Amino acid sequence: MTALYPVSDLYGFADVLTEAETDKLRRLREVLESQLVPILPDHWERAASPVHLRGPLRDLRLVDDPALLGPDGRCRELYTGFRNFEFSRIDVSTGMLFHGQTAMFRELVRQGGSAEQVARWDQPIVSFEMTGCFALTEPDHGSDVARGLETTARREGDEWILDGRKRWIGNAAHSEFVGVFARDVADQQVKVFLARTDAPGLTLTTIERKAALRLVTNSDIELDAVRVPETHRLQRVTSFADVSALFRTLRPDVAWIAAGAQAGAYEAALRYTLSREQFGRPIAGFQLVQDKLVRMLGNVTASLGMAVQLAHRRQAGVSTDEDSALAKLWIADRLRETVAWAREVVGGNGILIDYDVARFFTDAEAVYTYEGTREMNTLIVGRAVTGLSAFTR
Incomplete structure (x- = not known):
């Protein structure tokens, strides 16, 4: 069989992938080369995200094909790595469009949600029926956000009230939910809330004039008394x-x-x-x-x-x-x-x-x-x- 990366993998690192993993990556390449590469210059010039590719990428079953899953129900680390590699050798931004959903948002729910929440949301996330993104970084806090998190959450009955700002939130404009990291005013601990992007008080503003990752739609987010039900607080995130x-x-x-x-x-x-x-x-x-x-x-x-x-x-x-x-x-x-x-x-x-x-x-x-x-x-x-x-x- 022809090497997966004959030009750039001189030592044949990808040769240890299984046949199923290699076949999946070749199919991913076919989709990217036929449906993404021809439109890349135009989309880069317009800073437009190729959101329409979510369907073809979803249909490849890159993360949930049973042939890829081990006894723990997860893909092998090596395959996951080469999947990132395959996306990025063609376009980093499109990789973010896909992995922002299936890796960042999905892992946020899988690791932070209760067993009931994971059972309810995991498959809709994989199928892109429930779209979401990850909102930690703030305008004044990046690397120091662990101690400087300013977005707050205040409980009121069966709801939480969120106030604050988030910045550089990729895919937010194309998502139904945003996973908001906020500090509980009662115990000062970090918690995560799945807020609807169309909720009253939540405002998205696209960050323009970017020189990099132009195919990723990054947003500033304003949260002004945004209400999130307790059922949409990820139950297993209770501290930083x-x-x-x-x-x-x-x-x-x-x-x-x-x-x-x-x-x-x-x-x-x-x-x-x-x-x-x-x-x-x-x-x-x-x-x-x-x-x-x-x-x-x-x-x-x-x-x-x-x-x-x-x-x-x-x-x-x-x-x-x-x-x-x-x-x-x-x-x-x-x-x-x-x-x-x-x-x-x-x-x-x-x-x-x-x-x-x-x-x-x-x-x-x-x-x-x-x-x-x-x-x-x-x-x-x-x-x-x-x-x-x-x-x-």
Whole structure:
């Protein structure tokens, strides 16, 4: 069988995927290449989200096909990682459209909801009948949101009253529910509420003029006495420790996203340099260009190696916070290098969306920042290796 990634997976890391997993990823690629790639430049220019692809992606059953599920009812970590990789090597934003629903929102409910809530909502979330997003970040609080959460929740009978603001909330404009993280004024603990996006007092405003992730619709959210029934409070989130446990599940995804974006940039640069001629020969035949192509491939290969080992550790149940933090910060660093070299070898055309590299170049800045900045992840790893916390004095 032909290798899944013959261009960018030099060491054949994907060869250990099962036949069912490999087949599923090939089918995903077919949908993305036939239905997404032709419209990417136009959607990027208009900052339009390809929401219409939710149906075809749902029909692939990427997360709930019985052939993919283990005894625990979940996909293998390695498959989940390569699914992120496959999306991101074509377009990071479209991966966010899909995984914001099936990973972030779904895991929020699966880990934070009661058994009854999970039983009621999990399948509708997978089928996109119940759409939702994840609202933690605030205008004045990102990495410090654990201690600085300003959005509040006040109980009144069988309802909760939410007040506050959220920022950078992806997919909110295309979702029925938003999972709002708020501080209970009674006990000062963090809780999560599934608020309807059409609820009175909830206002969504699209964040415009973005340079990165232009196909993701990010929103500012204002919450002015928004009422949420107690039945829509996720029952198992009672402190920020529960929130941290959730991020332990989600943070490794960013390492795979960063690795996939590197592969996409490298593959786009290779295509271009093989077709672009100067002095009567493809520029891929010049030493300086080959040097950068090889550096890019080295970064992709090393990043995949780290991501794959992280998946193995997670599957075995031995992964730690610092494992994910180190992978995220190191692979995101390599992403910045790789997209810069890709832009260089494509020359002036590297700033045109039609040649793909520009998308990866700008999206790298968003990937570098979200799910914890490099500096915050460095502090997590630093605490682990020294036994000393630099978070507090």
